[in-house]
Amino acid sequence: MFFRDQSEMLPERPAPITEVGVIGWLRINLFSSYGNAALTLVSLALLVLIIPPFVSWGLIDAQFSGDSGAACSGIGACWAWLDQRLGQFFYGFYPADAHWRVNVTALLLVPALLYVLVDNLPGAKFGRWFSYVYPLLAAYLLVGGFGLEVISTDKFGGFMLNMVVGLTGIVLSLPVGILLALGRQSRLPVIRLLSITFIEAVRGVPLITLLFVAIVLLQLFLPPEVSLDQLLRVIIMVTLFASAYMAEVVRGGLQAIPKGQIEGAQAVGLGYWQTMRLIVLPQALRISIPGIVNTFIGLFKDTTLVIIIGLFDLLGHARLLQTNPDWIGDVDHEAYLFSAAVFFVICFLMSRYSVSLEKQLSQDRH
Amino acid sequence: MIATTRRVLSCAVLAAFALPGIMGTAHGATLDDVRAADELKCGINTGLAGFANTDDAGNWVGFDVDYCKALAAAVLGDASKIQYVSLTGKNRFPALQAGEIEVLARNTTWTFSRDVDLGLTFVGVNYYDGQGFLGPKSLGVSSATELDGASVCIQTGTTTELNLADFFRTHNMAYEPVPIETNSEARAAYEADRCDVYTSDASGLAATKATFDNPDDHMVLPEIISKEPLGPVVRQGDDQWADITRWVLNALISAEELGVTQANVEALAQKDGGSDNPEVQRLLGSEGSMGAMLGLDADWAARAIMAVGNYSEIFERHLGPDTRLGLERGLNALYSAGGILYSPPFR
Known part of the structure; x- marks a missing residue:
């Protein structure tokens, strides 16, 4: 037969091997051009250089038991302290x-x-x-x-202290920040001026200075009988500090809302608070989510500054471990690494949540 | 131990703002306050090997901590009735001024301006420290005066920096500073050969050296280029409290001199069959009324020694050769043993 019978469809053929499957994925994502291929190879080489030594240092050669740094070989990581110190890292001096x-x-x-x-x-x-x-x-x-x-608050410590200060600050700084942002845009001059003064004053000063003032100088001016709880002072200062930043983040969102929205709301008879609550803030906050979470994460990491008032958070206990005569010189990297890992988990969770929230809200929109 | 510029700054802040405030605040008799609270508020370091640190159970231990314990035992009869307040170099003096602590035992250098200008009273010296140099033996240097042209690891913003500059200038030598932020970074930099020698307080250098893999390859050079007498501090203006804190420290030192230890203090303090040395009897209260003169009971010193032992026992427990810090007594030996530790007599 010279002619093929064309009454039937040709069977589907698989896509070329260069476009699908593992090879296709590699080609598209890693080797799509000479430049990208070079980058891929360099990255691979770096990973090979870094990961195996890190794993063998951190896990394979590591020492997991022992009473002091003397038990650690010095070749691998020294995790022997985890056994006895983990409680302090998480609970501090809490009984x-x-x-x-x-x-x-x-x-x-x-x-x-x-x-x-x-x-x-x-x-x-x-x-x-x-x-x-x-x-x-x-x-x-x-x-x-x-x-x-x-249990007096000076017994608070370890990661629990980070959580207490961080969460309280986060929960309080958002509403305060929103109020400040609204205040800054208010048509009432007193409120506007107060808001601007507060925001600029607090933003213009490092947090550590604010804490120092709250802890040290405040006490000098108050009579000795009046003693505001130290932890409370820290929480208040951290909250005020984060609120000022929050206010600016939210203001960015507020300014992105077209004026027509507000005029529309007024046209249907909504008052100021209704306009804000129902029309402006839901949109402004959605735009501001990355900035808000950014501030939260910054605040959470700032909780390590409690060390300057003599409270020992996670990092404080890491440093105590490093200066302990039994461990000195053997756990410098390990203690920091452990603290970093714990902080990373929390901050990464926050950032993931903000991504998922953004996605969810943008779906609602369409 | 190391006076930082931040400390200087905080002193300046204090001098400018705080002193008028303090003068207006009349503090009552500190002893009464301590008794009323049934707790001694003792200011300590935020973590310094051998001086103040936590053990695995989360209790504060260390050379300075033991002084707090001795004081609490003498005043309150119980070495555990202490609220430890951890203080940084920055906030230790304000905390004392503001009455947040009753005594500061935080390896604090006794200097003229602190004693006179800040309204503090240093009640004695419990550790004589000084700035020295740590170098590898392979450097072939046996004295700090041979360090011309050396690179020196140094913690920034400290008086050690100024001492270092003074030392090299007076000896007409050049050096290259390698600024480092913390002690552990300095150790890492030194081990990585980024500098020839590391300078810091001698006690810290010895502790640093002890943590090296091959400590014998390194040496602390003999020159000590600054004086750092460390001791407990109280607020100025309450002489009775200053006397108590001073003589608790002296009691610990005298106890070593007189051979009174944690183990034998109870036996020596007996009225019958105890020590027949009159000074021991006065110290431990079996004769005379020294406790009453201080406003305490007769066996105040005996309780302090029972709680933590004499000076030598405290030193050996936290800093001595059997610890990982492995510090020698050096200047801190009794005057009768080649050091300069000297307590006025109990008479």
């Missing part, structure tokens, strides 16, 4: 027989956060209320009183 109170607080934090952060959870109505009550509950559990043994 051991009360660690359960921190644990319960941490456990309850999970639902309290979820009900705020995630929509459409079962029992959402009750859950929201739980989230609102949670800060009081946490304060009661951690500090005590009403039947629980009172």
Whole structure:
């Protein structure tokens, strides 16, 4: 036969091997041009150079047991301290027989956060209320009183202290920041002037200076009987500091909202607060999410500054370990690495949440 | 130990703002405050090997911490009734001024301006320190005066920096400073041969050297180029409290001189069959009324020694050759043993 029977479709042929599968993926993503191929090879070489030595230092040659740095060989990492010191890294000087109170607080934090952060959870109505009550509950559990043994806040420490200062600051700085941002745009000159003064004054000064003033100088001017709790002073200062930055982030969002939106809202008879709550802020905050989370992450990392008032957060306990005669010189990298890893996890979670929130909100929009 | 420029700055801030405020604040008798609170608020370091640090159980231990314990034992009868307040170089003096602590035992150098100008009272010296040099033996240098042209690792913003400049200028030598932020970075830089020698306080150098893989390859050069007498500090203006803190320290030093230890203090303090040395009897309260003169009871010093031992025991426990810091007594030996540690008599 000379002619093929064309009444049937030709069978599908697989795409060329260079376009699909592993090879195709490699070709498209890693070797799409000579330049990219070179970059890929250089990156690979770097990874090969870095990862195996790091793994063998951090895990394979590492020492996981022992009473002091003398037990560590010096070839691999020294993780022997984890066994005895992990408690201090997470609970600080909080009494051991009360660690359960921190644990319960941490456990309850999970639902309290979820009900705020995630929509459409079962029992959402009750859950929201739980989230609102949670800060009081946490304060009661951690500090005590009403039947629980009172534990003074100078016993707070370790990662728990970072969480207490960081979360309180985050929860309080957003509303305060929004109010400041609105105040800065207010038509009432007194409010506007006060807001601008506050924002610029706080932004113009390093946090460490504010803390120093709150901790050291404040006490010199107050009578000795009046003693504001040190931790409370730190939380207030951290919150005020983050609020000033938050205000500017939110103001950026507010300015991106076209004036027509506000005029439209006024035209249908909405008052100032209704306009803001229903029309402007939902859009402005959505635009500001990356900046807001940026501020949160910065705030969370700033909590390590509590060391200047003699409170030992996670990093403080890492440094205590490094200067302990039993461990000195053997755990310099390890203690920092451990702290960095813990901070990374928290900050990375925050950043991931902000990405997912942005996605979710932009879907709502279309 | 190391006076930082930040400290100088905070002193300036204090002098400018704080002093008028303090003068207006009349502090009551500190002893009464301590007794009323049934707790001694003791200012310590935020973490310095051998002087103040936490053990695995999270308790503060160290040379300075033991002084707090001795004081609490003498005043309150219980070495555990202490609230430790960790202070940085920056906020230690303001904390003392503001009454947040009753005594500062934080390896603080006794200087003229602090004693006179800041309204503080240094009650004695519990550790004589000074700035020295650490170098590898392979450098072939046996004295700091041979360091012409050397590169020197140095913590920035400290008085050690100024001392170093003075030392090289007076000896007509040149040097190349390698500025470093913290002690652990300095150690790393020195180990990586980024500098020929590392300068810091001698106690810190010895501790640093002890952590090297081959400590015997390095040596602390004999020259000590500055005086750093460290000791407890109290607020000026309460002489009774200053006396108590001073004589608790002297009691620990005298106890070593008189052979009173943690183990034998109880036996020696017996009224019958105890020590027959009159000075020991006065120290431990079996004779005379020295405790009453201080406003304390008779066996105040015995309790302090029972709590932490004498000076030598405290030193050996936290700094001595058996610890990883491995410091020699050196200047801190008793005057009778080649050092300059000297307590006025209990008489």
